[in-house]
Every structure is written in structure tokens, then in C-alpha cells.
Amino acid sequence: MAKGKKQSSEPKGRKITLKMAKLALKLTVDGKRRLDLSNMEITTFPKCILKLCDVDELDLSRNLLKKIPDSIAKFVNLCFLDLHSNQLDKVPEAIGRLRNLYSLNLCNNCLSTVGLPNEIGLLRKLRSLNLGMNVLESIPSSIAALKELRHLGLFNNQLTRVPECLRNLPYLETVNLKCNPIPLEDDKGIDTIQRVECLYLVRESSLCACCLQKVKDNRQRVNSRLSRGPTHRKSIFAGLNTPNSVAKGMLTSSSCSGKSGGW
Incomplete structure (x- = not known):
């Protein structure tokens, strides 16, 4: 190392070349061209x-x-964009120009309210939006414009109330608001929306380090509540959820909760 230069504490990450990217290009069963660069220690786009x-x-x-x-x-042409489990604290306004987007996964990042632009409401074809495991205190009111939205993940955030804009989503089927500091009386605000609870059983080696730690922390909180006295079975399963697309792909059983799904 040259004298006088400080060694950077930032991880260098893996450099992706065009050749590597082309090798990662696959054709899905339904004929879509999919570029899969997941879990490659990439630090820069x-x-x-x-x-x-x-x-x-x-x-x-x-x-x-x-x-x-x-x-x-x-x-x-993007219809599917998966950015879950990164370190993003901001989504660019340019995201609103992906007008063909069908599914957007931003789960398990560092997104705060100011990091989520109003332009997300321009994604009029969006049916699935996962914003779980961030630090959102509210969501943009422009989400009310996502009239085709079916599934919305808002679990493990800092929401203190059910977002009012959810009332304006006519086709919304499921919304996951677990692990938010929302008062119980405010839960009634989404009585017309089906609230699903899913248990995904996965191997620990299949989860990223951050997700694994969150699961262990949740399990510890559940065990702590159990040690203080009887609790409702529903709460037990709420603490065991692993809401991650990794878990979705590794789904092995839903017999305990009696339900299954993508959230």
C-alpha cells in the first residue's frame, strides 16, 4: 500500500464483466429472458x-x-425486479419509468420514508410490491395509484398506523403488516383486506446473514413471551415468519399454520 494512503474499510466487492453477465442470462419456463446476478457480493451496480x-x-x-x-x-422491458437483501437507503425516481414492471421486491434494505419516491406510483401495472424489513414510518400516498396491485408487503417496518392509501386499491388481496408498532385498534382499518400469515420452513444455510439474524431475534422474542406465561398460538407463528423471496423458493411445508403463499 502506498505511503500516506489509508486503506478503505469499504468492501471491494466482485467485479461483474459483460461476459459474466451473459453467462448469467437464462430463459425462464414461460419464455422470459432473466438476468440473475443474485448473491454475487456486488457492491456497485x-x-x-x-x-x-x-x-x-x-x-x-x-x-x-x-x-x-x-x-x-x-x-x-422489465416485468420483474428483485433487489431484496441489499443495503439500499434510497430508490431512484427513475424507477417510475419502468412502466411494464409487474413485480418489485425491495425487502430487507435500509429504506426510510424519504428514500421511497412518489414516482413509485407510476408503476401502473405493478401487482406485487414487497417493502418489508426496512425502516419505513410511512409510505408514499402515490401508492394509491397502483390500481392493479394485488400483494403488498410492509412487515417489519416502523409504521404506526395502517396507510390510508390502501383503501384506494381495488384489487389488493393480501397485505402483510406484521411487526409494526400499529395500535390494535387501528388494525380495523383494513378489514376488507385479507391478512395472511405464512410459515416458511427453510434451511438456515439458505438465508443471508441479515435474514438469519432477524429470524433468530424473532425466535428469541417469542421464547421470552412464552416464558412469561400462556400466549395465543397465532403469535407464535407470527414470530417464526421468514418473509423473504429465498424462503418462498425453499418452501417445504405449511402444515403447521395451515396456510401457504408468497408472503
């Missing part, structure tokens, strides 16, 4: 993948990304 911006699906989940550039708007 790879500029080289802009040459593959005609893909239908992009998976950058389980990396170390802190920023998504405005150039994401070049992926005009």
Missing part, C-alpha cells in the same frame, strides 16, 4: 449490464448494493 437492458427480469438480490443509478430506467 454493474454498468456493463446496460448492454443487456432488453431483459424481462433482473435479479440483483442478496448483494451489497447501496445505490441503484438512474440508468435503471433503460430496462424498459
Whole structure:
């Protein structure tokens, strides 16, 4: 190391080349072109993948990304974008230009209220939006414009009330608001929405370190409540949820809770 230069504490991450990206390009069973760069220790959005911006699906989940550039708007054909389990504290306004987006997963990042732009309401074809495991105290009112939205994940945030904009989503089928500091009396605000509880059984080795720690913390809280006295069975399963697309893919059983699903 050269004299006088400080060694950076930031992880260098893995450099993705165009050749590597092309090898990661797959064809899904329904004929979609999917670029899967998940779990590759990427710290910076790879500029080289802009040459593959005609893909239908992009998976950058389980990396170390802190920023998504405005150039994401070049992926005009995207119907599926997975950014879960990164270190994002902000979503670019350019996200609103992905007008064909069907599914957006932003779960398990560092998103606060100011990090989620109003432009997210421009994604009029969106049916699935996962904002769970962030630090949101509220969500943009523009989400009321997502008239095609079916599934919304808001679990493990800092919401203190049920978002009013949810009343304006005519096709919303499921919303997960677990593990938010919402008073019980405010729960009645979404009585027309089906609130699902899912138990995903996965191998610990299949979860990223952050998700695994959250599961262990939840389990410890549940055990603590049990040691203080009897509790309702519903609360036990609430603490055992692992709301992550990894868990969704590794679903092995739902017999304990009697329910299954994607949240």
C-alpha cells in the first residue's frame, strides 16, 4: 500500500464483466429472458449490464448494493425486479419509468420514508410490491395509484398506523403488516383486506446473514413471551415468519399454520 494512503474499510466487492453477465442470462419456463446476478457480493451496480437492458427480469438480490443509478430506467422491458437483501437507503425516481414492471421486491434494505419516491406510483401495472424489513414510518400516498396491485408487503417496518392509501386499491388481496408498532385498534382499518400469515420452513444455510439474524431475534422474542406465561398460538407463528423471496423458493411445508403463499 502506498505511503500516506489509508486503506478503505469499504468492501471491494466482485467485479461483474459483460461476459459474466451473459453467462448469467437464462430463459425462464414461460419464455422470459432473466438476468440473475443474485448473491454475487456486488457492491456497485454493474454498468456493463446496460448492454443487456432488453431483459424481462433482473435479479440483483442478496448483494451489497447501496445505490441503484438512474440508468435503471433503460430496462424498459422489465416485468420483474428483485433487489431484496441489499443495503439500499434510497430508490431512484427513475424507477417510475419502468412502466411494464409487474413485480418489485425491495425487502430487507435500509429504506426510510424519504428514500421511497412518489414516482413509485407510476408503476401502473405493478401487482406485487414487497417493502418489508426496512425502516419505513410511512409510505408514499402515490401508492394509491397502483390500481392493479394485488400483494403488498410492509412487515417489519416502523409504521404506526395502517396507510390510508390502501383503501384506494381495488384489487389488493393480501397485505402483510406484521411487526409494526400499529395500535390494535387501528388494525380495523383494513378489514376488507385479507391478512395472511405464512410459515416458511427453510434451511438456515439458505438465508443471508441479515435474514438469519432477524429470524433468530424473532425466535428469541417469542421464547421470552412464552416464558412469561400462556400466549395465543397465532403469535407464535407470527414470530417464526421468514418473509423473504429465498424462503418462498425453499418452501417445504405449511402444515403447521395451515396456510401457504408468497408472503
